[in-house]
Amino acid sequence: MCSAVTGDRRTHRPRELPILGSVTTDPSTALSRPTALITGGGTGIGAAIARRLSRDGFDVVVAGRRREKLDEVVADIESAGGSARALVMDVTDPGSVTQGVASLDRCDVVVNNAGGALGVTRVEDGDPEEVEDGDPEEWERMFATNVVGTLRVIQAVLPLLRRSSRATIVDISSIAGERVYEGGAGYVAAKHGTSVVSETLRLELNGENIRVVDIRPGMVHTEEFSLTRLHGDRAAADKVYDGVDRPLVADDVAECVGFVVGLPQHVNIDTMVVKPVAQAAPHKIHRGPIDWKDA
Numbered sequence: 001m002c003s004a005v006t007g008d009r010r011t012h013r014p015r016e017l018p019i020l021g022s023v024t025t026d027p028s029t030a031l032s033r034p035t036a037l038i039t040g041g042g043t044g045i046g047a048a049i050a051r052r053l054s055r056d057g058f059d060v061v062v063a064g065r066r067r068e069k070l071d072e073v074v075a076d077i078e079s080a081g082g083s084a085r086a087l088v089m090d091v092t093d094p095g096s097v098t099q100g101v102a103s104l105d106r107c108d109v110v111v112n113n114a115g116g117a118l119g120v121t122r123v124e125d126g127d128p129e130e131v132e133d134g135d136p137e138e139w140e141r142m143f144a145t146n147v148v149g150t151l152r153v154i155q156a157v158l159p160l161l162r163r164s165s166r167a168t169i170v171d172i173s174s175i176a177g178e179r180v181y182e183g184g185a186g187y188v189a190a191k192h193g194t195s196v197v198s199e200t201l202r203l204e205l206n207g208e209n210i211r212v213v214d215i216r217p218g219m220v221h222t223e224e225f226s227l228t229r230l231h232g233d234r235a236a237a238d239k240v241y242d243g244v245d246r247p248l249v250a251d252d253v254a255e256c257v258g259f260v261v262g263l264p265q266h267v268n269i270d271t272m273v274v275k276p277v278a279q280a281a282p283h284k285i286h287r288g289p290i291d292w293k294d295a
């Protein structure tokens, strides 16, 4: 008999999928609910994705380096009736990733979201770090998190994903992963790397039941992204969003993740580019009001 979770096109209703997640090919996981591992799940986009996937019926594991941030998200999810667990894990540390993933009984969805930028991009925010004066140590850190960290987590979870009927890898790269802009080369290079991991993996896993999705957000106003990028300069971080009428928020990206994950298993959204209306390209941002006509 075909159920919605097996991808029957006539009966599929995406919102119901996770509730049916106990339908699985592996008897050892038959009694548990589907599990989603979200790296960088303690803040911003990762936390919003964790809350969204929890609402969709997943047990979520939120991973990151700061225990207190993870605990806040877990408490939030549990108070809403969901099931979550904090996993202190540094994606740049091989032992930490191996040990962290070994603590999972199952993994149906992994969201590689841990990452970010380091370095000033605009004259208005300080001294832009052009290629000529980019800091190699910061470039290495960005590559270690956004690219090699993604690689490590994928390598560690693949055996678990291979036991799932809902196996999905979601990588959060960026529009920086497809377009270059002045002052951003270090982050742009790293996020191109993230997207290359996604695209290559999709080719290499062809023939297996594992979806690989690359989500490329534009400007998302989160608490920490620009603060980290601008080395803790709060005024400069706030200025990044100055005058931008409705930048994306973390929940917008989480909505995209919920959508791609909730589709029938045979449907793979390869790449999803999501930007605020005010942003036509990484460097082309309208700063001023937009007439939304009450939308």
Ligand SMILES: NC(=O)c1ccc[n+]([C@@H]2O[C@H](COP(=O)([O-])OP(=O)(O)OC[C@H]3O[C@@H](n4cnc5c(N)ncnc54)[C@H](OP(=O)(O)O)[C@@H]3O)[C@@H](O)[C@H]2O)c1
Residues within 6 Å of the ligand: 039, 040, 041, 042, 043, 044, 045, 046, 063, 064, 065, 066, 067, 069, 089, 090, 091, 092, 113, 114, 115, 116, 117, 145, 149, 172, 173, 174, 175, 216, 217, 218, 219, 220, 221, 222, 223, 224, 225, 226, 228
């Ligand atoms: N905000 C945007 O405009 C935007 C646009 C496009 C793409 N993105 C991407 O979206 C992702 C989330 O960004 P965000 O805006 O939500 O910023 P954020 O709040 O700074 O998120 C980054 C997360 O990654 C975690 N992290 C960093 N290094 C880590 C490591 N070595 N191991 C494990 N976790 C690590 C951080 O937690 P700990 O410090 O506690 O580990 C944090 O939770 C990033 O990959 C970012 O590049 C953001």
